Structure formats: structure tokens, C-alpha cells
Amino acid sequence: MSNEFKEFCVEKGIQMQYTVAYNPELNGVAERMNRTLLDCARTMILHCKTLGKEFWGEAVLTAVHLINRSPTSCLSVTPYEMWHGKRPNVSYFRVFGAVAYAHVPQQIRKKLDAKGRKLIMVGYSPSGYRLWDEENNRVVEGRNVVFDEAFNNSNECENQNLDTEVELEIQGQPQEEIEHTEITEQRGSNDEGGHRTRTRQIKKPQRLNDYVTDFEEEEDDALFALQIQSEEDVPTNFEELETRNDRTLWEQAVHEELKSLEENQTWEIVDKPKEGKLIDTKWVFTKKNINGAEIYKARLVARGFLQSGLEDADIYSPVARLETLRILLSIAVQRDYFICQMDVKSAFLYGEIKELVHLTPPAGIKVDSCKVLKLKKSLYGLRKSPKYWYEKFNKSITDYGFIRSVNDYCLFSKDNLYILLYVDDLLIFSTDLVQIDKLKRFLCVHFKMKDLGYNHLKYLGISINKNGNDLYINQSEYLKSVLKRFNMLDCRSVDTPMDTNFKMQENYNINPALENLCRSCIGSLMYATLGSRPDLASSVYYLSRFQDKPSDDLWVALKRILRYIKGSLNVKLKYSKSESSSPLIGFADADFARDFDRKSTSGYVFKVFGNTVTWKSKKQSVVALSTTEAEYISLCEATVQALWLKKILFDLGIDCVSVTIFEDNQSTIKSAYNPEQKRLKHMDVKYNFVKQEIEKKTINVVFVETKNQLADILTKPLGKVLFSSFVKRLGLI
Structure with a gap:
């Protein structure tokens, strides 16, 4: 023992x-x-x-x-x-x-x-x-x-007539605890010799009344439905509403969607055409948590993949860049902007459709069998609906006097008033509340809007909270859902997302069963990396290179990132006012030949008024022959980003003459400033591009010690002390 x-x-x-x-x-x-x-x-x-x-x-x-x-x-x-x-x-x-x-x-x-x-x-x-x-x-x-429970089990005795008395032995149970049985006797007229059949029914003792011992099939189905509901939490189709406890709430959401479609005159009922393909529809159900309130939403979606004749059509619709959002937030803190969020209800229904589209009547609408729906407005799911909605909004807002940015087509400005559009979500920035209210009234006239208020906002799953003069963005709720999705909500946390010496081997055993799991996990982590967590960038981007070849080692590495997230779930990216005279600075670094294919990793970080607004970790597309070349490629990529940032800042009324980029490799800096550098002649395009921007004084490359190179966190896994130091300097608290 x-x-x-x-x-x-x-x-x-x-x-x-x-x-x-x-x-x-x-x-x-x-x-x-x-x-x-x-x-x-x-x-x-x-x-x-x-x-x-x-x-x-x-x-x-x-x-x-x-x-x-x-x-x-x-x-x-x-x-x-x-x-x-x-x-x-x-x-x-x-x-x-x-x-x-x-x-x-x-x-x-x-x-x-x-x-x-x-x-x-x-x-x-x-x-x-x-x-x-x-x-x-x-x-x-x-x-x-x-x-x-009835399938594949023997049940021959269920309906069998027994010629002998049915005895039931309850072992170890006192006789006085067994209630009296009911015995019925029947003499069948056709039974030879008056054969007697006995059936004995024994009731359970009273002490068993507290325990559930028999079930109906409907109860099993309901239990299974509740189990599925607890996992996915929303119906998967219209017919499933009948089995749900929250049926009334979902039916109300369906009614509101149909009412919006009717008010907007989305379609008209016509005879079924003799030619042409009908497009099916589907109900999509979602839940949203807005300011602590759970909102049930039902959306009627067309199965747009059935549309034909659009193979060569332009269906692109722009959406706001997350870098633009963070730049606006940094400037908002610096200039004391008010930030207001508005939501366009049923935005795609405002688009003017230009194709002939007939729909099969969806569930919830009673139409004669010989009738179909002819669309007059665009509908969710159609391939061109996002484009039509954007064109409608762009025309309306420019008629009001706004100017669209050529650097981000979803950024609109008018004097000291700015709008950032992401599909149907709007953020409004200004120091003038009167102008904001005037803009709101204009939008409510042209579209059905919902005002989501000021200061405590949620934009694309990113929480934006203002506390005094500081502003914080985080994705804690989203990351918590990721941990729950992959059963890591109760895992043991770690201090860094990746071990310092971790490296995927060139030859490893591929496990196809993990492909969907690894891809799903990487995709979930990628969005957090793009939104508010630069501390995850290096590890997530590194592991994403191997998602087409899943293995046990890859999944273990991904779980370590999830364990790090568990310990840093409430980390926020802080934006504060800055007294710096340089509105835009950057850091560029590279990790030389770390991969087994000997390609290097580039990384850069840029700050606007001292607040981190953009970052990147990327495997270089070519094999660098030296550390200098790897650093030079990274510097070139940072220079390209710096030029775009300058243009966005100019759209926002900030003229940034020169951008300082910090580099920790002296040889790279000398190569950039030395016109007679011969060692990089095979890199003539990148070399001449960076050299040209330096001569134009668009950028200024300055040396910084490696211990102060902030972009180092984006190129390779670091030890706990150095990693924690860089995390704080990025503004994560």
C-alpha cells in the first residue's frame, strides 16, 4: 500500500x-x-x-x-x-x-x-x-x-405473455418496504382449459420517490438540445426554434428583422420566372453583449454563392484598418476628443441592387407556391451587398461635406470631425459635441441608427474605455471565449508565450487529425494579435507558418500561448498624453536565419505620441546572406509603413516632416547612409529605396542599443525579464 x-x-x-x-x-x-x-x-x-x-x-x-x-x-x-x-x-x-x-x-x-x-x-x-x-x-x-435506447437492444420480452407468475426479487430489501402489488386475473374465452394469465405490477418503495428513475424520449431530446445550446448558445436554423427554451426571444428577433425588410421595401412578390436560378435564404442567429445586456439578433441571409455571372465582377468593399483605429485613439487622447459609437441597423438593406435576383421565400413568410421574391434592395449574403452599402454611405456622407481619405477609404473628415467606418459600425471623433449631435441627426434621417454612447465602447470586439485622461483598449472578453473554446479556461498560466529555445524542427511527424484544431486556434489568436496584443505577435506568427503541417509539437506550443493568455487575460493597451515633440517614431529589428530554411524574421513597432499604434512580425521572403542584410530588409519594410503612417497623420491634420526609426545594427545604418556601399549591390531595389527616403529626409535612422530595441520582442522568443520589460514599454499594463 x-x-x-x-x-x-x-x-x-x-x-x-x-x-x-x-x-x-x-x-x-x-x-x-x-x-x-x-x-x-x-x-x-x-x-x-x-x-x-x-x-x-x-x-x-x-x-x-x-x-x-x-x-x-x-x-x-x-x-x-x-x-x-x-x-x-x-x-x-x-x-x-x-x-x-x-x-x-x-x-x-x-x-x-x-x-x-x-x-x-x-x-x-x-x-x-x-x-x-x-x-x-x-x-x-x-x-x-x-x-x-431502443435500437440494437433485445426487447423480445416486452410484449410476451408469460404462462407463469412474474417474480421480481429485490435483494436485501425488507418485505415491509415493498408496497402491495396489484394482481389482475383474466380468463380468455379462447384459452383451452381456462388458462390463467397473471401480471404482477410492483411499485417502487416510497424511499425511492426522491430519485428520478424513468424518462420519456422527449426528455432525452430536450436534454440534448440544452447541451448543444450551452455549447453553441444559438440556433443553427429556423426549425430549431421550436425546441428551445428561449424560443420567444428568437421569434421576436425574427419579427424585427422581417419588419425592417418590409419597411425598407427590400423585395416585391412576383410570379416565379420561367428562366433564371432562384437563390435560397437562411436565417442566421447571433447574440451580442452590449453594455452588459444580451441582445438576440436574427438575420436573413441570401446564399450568395449561388449567384452566377459575377465571376469577373468587382465585388471588393473596403473596411477600416485597425492601425487607423489605434492612430485615431492616440490622437483622441492627445487632443481630448469625444468618441461616440453608432450602429447602422440592417445596413446592407440600404444598398441599391443592380442585378436581377429572385429569392425562394424564406421560413417565416407565407407566400403562394407559385410566387417568389424579387429583390429591390441588397440583402445580406449577396456577393455585392457590402459594395452597394459602402457606395450608399460614401455618397450620403460626402454630400454632407465630408472628404474621404485616399489612404484609408473608411476614414472621413470634415474640419475637426472624423468618422471611421467598419461595415455598419461607426466611430465619431471630435472636440465639438454640437457638431457630433448635428452629424447624428443627419445620419438618423438617412439611415436607421442606434446610438451606443460615449467613452465605454466596444468596436469589432475590442473594448475601448476612457478613464480620466487615459484610454485603454483590450480584448479580454474575446480572449476568455478563446480559452473556453479550447478548454483552457482553467489551465495553469505561464509568464511567456514561448520558451526561449523553442524551434520547430524541419522533419517532424504530421498529425492530420489536429489540422482543424491548430488552424482554428491560430486564427483565433491572430485576431487578438492584430487588435490589441503585440506581445503575442512573434509567437503566433511563427507558429502560423506550420499550420499546413500540424503536429503534436505545434499543438503543445499553441497551448503554451493559451496558458500565457490565461495569466495575462486582463492586460490592456494604454494610451496617454505625451509631451514628445516627435509625433511618430519607429523601431526596426530582425532575427537572422532562425528558421530551418535559413530565412530571417523582420519586426517593427511604431508609436504615435508615445502610444503603440502598429506592429508587425513577418518572415522575410528571401534568404539574407548576413545579419546586416536581414536588418536592412526589416528597415525597408519599416520605411514603407512609415510613409503610410505619415499620410494618415496628414489626413488627420498632423504634418510629420521626418520619421525617426531606431535600428540596433551599426553596419545597417552605415549601409543606408553610405552611397558607396558595395556589399549590398544585389539588394539594389531595397537599398536604393531606403537611401532615397533618407536623402529626402522622410526618415532618419538612429542607432539604439539592443536592450532598448523595442522591436526585438517581435522577432524571437525572449526570456522572462527582458520580455516583461518590453511588454511594459509597449504600453501593455
Whole structure:
């Protein structure tokens, strides 16, 4: 007996008593329990048509699980309740060997794969069911499962007339606890000799009334629906509304969507055309949390991929760049701007459609079978709907006097008033509340708008909060949902997203089963990296290079990033006022030949008024022959970004004459300023570009020590001390 088990016994007050050798009769209680378990296991296996005797181990474990949660005459409660101090939940009990349809999580299935697979129930696990996978010849665990308990189980005795009295033995139960039975006698007129048939019904004892012991099939379906609802939380189609507890709320959302479509005169009912393809529609349901309130939304979406004749059409629609958003936020802190958010309701419905489109009437609309819907306005899901909506908004806002930026087509300015548009979400910046209110009234006249207020905003899943003179942006809620999605919400945290010496090997074992999981995780982390977490950039971008070749090592590395996120879940990017005379500065760095293909990694960071607004970590497209070349390529990429930042700042009324870029490689700086540099003659394009911008005094390259090179965090994994130092200097708190 191990020391750990001895300590456990002492803690629980368990005394170990040993029997006399060679006296099995002293083990009577244990032997009787072994017989009970064996009888239960034998019965389950014989009752099941699909499982053989080789599953005796699973049957015994199932019997133990059930007996521990069943009443017994020697205790006033169940063994489970005696041990845990609470009554067991037996609502999940199912027939051993029943067919089980297990839900396949979206992380491990492709778009058109089945959402469930057929298995066989062989027991219970601490958090779900043990299921036999015949195809792969192994036992798996599942939580979201619906059962067909009548299928593949013997039920010959259900309707069989017995000529003998049915006896039911309740072992170990006192006779006085069994209620009187009801015995009915029938003499059939056709029975030869007046054969008597007895049926005995035995009711359960009163002490079992507190326990649920039988279920209806509808209850199983409802339980499964609730399990799916708890995971995905929204209906997947219109028909599913009938089975949901929150049906009324979703039906109200559907009614509001149909009302918007009707008010906007989106379609007209016409006869079904003899030629031309009809486009189907689908209801898409979502939930939004706005200022602590849960909003139910239903959207009618056309299946636009069925549209034909648009293969060569221009369907591009611009959206605001996240760099532009952060630049505006930094300037807003510097200039004490008010920030207001507005949302356009059913934005795509305002677009003027230019093609002839007929829709099949969707669920929820009663139309004659010979009628269809002819679109007059654009609809969500059509390939050109985003373009039509943007054209409508652009025309309306420019008619009001705004000028569209040529550097970001979703940035509009008028005097000291700025608008940033991302599809149907608007942010308004200005120091003049009167002008903001006037703009709001104009927008409400032309579109159906929702005012989301000031200061505490949520834009593209990014929380924007103002506290005094400081402003904070974070994605804590989003990252928490990512941890929950990948079952890492209760994981142990670490201090850095990647180990200092970590490097993917050139030859490793690919595991195709992890492909969807790794891709999904990388995509989820990528959005956080783009939004407000530059500390994740290096590790996420590095691992993204291997998503087409998933492996166990890749998944372990991704889980380490999730563990780092767990410990830094509430980290925010802080924006404060700055007294610096330089509105724009940058840092450029490179890590030489770290990959097994010997390509280097570039990284740069730019700050506007001392606040981090843009960052990048990228594998270089060519093999650099030296550290100087790698650094020079990174400097070139930073220079390109600096030119774009200058133009955006000019659109916002800030004229930045020269941008200082800090570089920690002296040889690179000398090469940039020395017109006679011969070692980089094979890099003539990049060399001449950077040299030209230096001569024009657009940029100024300045040396900085490596310990102060902020872009170093974007090129390779760092140790805990240096990593934490750079995180703080990026403005993450």
C-alpha cells in the first residue's frame, strides 16, 4: 500500500483491517459485492446485441457507477451521498449498449462534415459518457450525446405473455418496504382449459420517490438540445426554434428583422420566372453583449454563392484598418476628443441592387407556391451587398461635406470631425459635441441608427474605455471565449508565450487529425494579435507558418500561448498624453536565419505620441546572406509603413516632416547612409529605396542599443525579464 493511499485513509478516517490468511469466508461482504457486480455485468452484455464479452470490463465499471448511486438497505442514503454529502444526479443514466450520436466539435470537423457520429454507449466518465468507436476500434469520451435506447437492444420480452407468475426479487430489501402489488386475473374465452394469465405490477418503495428513475424520449431530446445550446448558445436554423427554451426571444428577433425588410421595401412578390436560378435564404442567429445586456439578433441571409455571372465582377468593399483605429485613439487622447459609437441597423438593406435576383421565400413568410421574391434592395449574403452599402454611405456622407481619405477609404473628415467606418459600425471623433449631435441627426434621417454612447465602447470586439485622461483598449472578453473554446479556461498560466529555445524542427511527424484544431486556434489568436496584443505577435506568427503541417509539437506550443493568455487575460493597451515633440517614431529589428530554411524574421513597432499604434512580425521572403542584410530588409519594410503612417497623420491634420526609426545594427545604418556601399549591390531595389527616403529626409535612422530595441520582442522568443520589460514599454499594463 502506497504512502499516498495511507495518508488519504488517515485524512478520511478510514481504518485498514486485514483478514486472516486462507479464510475467504471473512470476505463475505466483498465477495457478495463481486457477485452483484458480475450479475449486473452479465445482464448488460447479454441484453445488448452489439457488444460481446470482451466488454466485460466496461460493463463492470458501469455497474459500479450505477450501484454507487442507487439506494441500499444498509444505508439511509446512497453510497454517493454518504461520501459526497449531496444527492446524486441520475438524470444522465442511459441503457448500456444503446446507440449514441455524439456531437462533433466544430474545431475538428470541416465545413461540410457531419456534425455527429454514431457510437455505442459503454459507460460513464467524470465529465460525460464512454463511447465505443467501432470504426477506429477504441473508446472515446463525449458530452453532447443523444441516445437511441431502443435500437440494437433485445426487447423480445416486452410484449410476451408469460404462462407463469412474474417474480421480481429485490435483494436485501425488507418485505415491509415493498408496497402491495396489484394482481389482475383474466380468463380468455379462447384459452383451452381456462388458462390463467397473471401480471404482477410492483411499485417502487416510497424511499425511492426522491430519485428520478424513468424518462420519456422527449426528455432525452430536450436534454440534448440544452447541451448543444450551452455549447453553441444559438440556433443553427429556423426549425430549431421550436425546441428551445428561449424560443420567444428568437421569434421576436425574427419579427424585427422581417419588419425592417418590409419597411425598407427590400423585395416585391412576383410570379416565379420561367428562366433564371432562384437563390435560397437562411436565417442566421447571433447574440451580442452590449453594455452588459444580451441582445438576440436574427438575420436573413441570401446564399450568395449561388449567384452566377459575377465571376469577373468587382465585388471588393473596403473596411477600416485597425492601425487607423489605434492612430485615431492616440490622437483622441492627445487632443481630448469625444468618441461616440453608432450602429447602422440592417445596413446592407440600404444598398441599391443592380442585378436581377429572385429569392425562394424564406421560413417565416407565407407566400403562394407559385410566387417568389424579387429583390429591390441588397440583402445580406449577396456577393455585392457590402459594395452597394459602402457606395450608399460614401455618397450620403460626402454630400454632407465630408472628404474621404485616399489612404484609408473608411476614414472621413470634415474640419475637426472624423468618422471611421467598419461595415455598419461607426466611430465619431471630435472636440465639438454640437457638431457630433448635428452629424447624428443627419445620419438618423438617412439611415436607421442606434446610438451606443460615449467613452465605454466596444468596436469589432475590442473594448475601448476612457478613464480620466487615459484610454485603454483590450480584448479580454474575446480572449476568455478563446480559452473556453479550447478548454483552457482553467489551465495553469505561464509568464511567456514561448520558451526561449523553442524551434520547430524541419522533419517532424504530421498529425492530420489536429489540422482543424491548430488552424482554428491560430486564427483565433491572430485576431487578438492584430487588435490589441503585440506581445503575442512573434509567437503566433511563427507558429502560423506550420499550420499546413500540424503536429503534436505545434499543438503543445499553441497551448503554451493559451496558458500565457490565461495569466495575462486582463492586460490592456494604454494610451496617454505625451509631451514628445516627435509625433511618430519607429523601431526596426530582425532575427537572422532562425528558421530551418535559413530565412530571417523582420519586426517593427511604431508609436504615435508615445502610444503603440502598429506592429508587425513577418518572415522575410528571401534568404539574407548576413545579419546586416536581414536588418536592412526589416528597415525597408519599416520605411514603407512609415510613409503610410505619415499620410494618415496628414489626413488627420498632423504634418510629420521626418520619421525617426531606431535600428540596433551599426553596419545597417552605415549601409543606408553610405552611397558607396558595395556589399549590398544585389539588394539594389531595397537599398536604393531606403537611401532615397533618407536623402529626402522622410526618415532618419538612429542607432539604439539592443536592450532598448523595442522591436526585438517581435522577432524571437525572449526570456522572462527582458520580455516583461518590453511588454511594459509597449504600453501593455
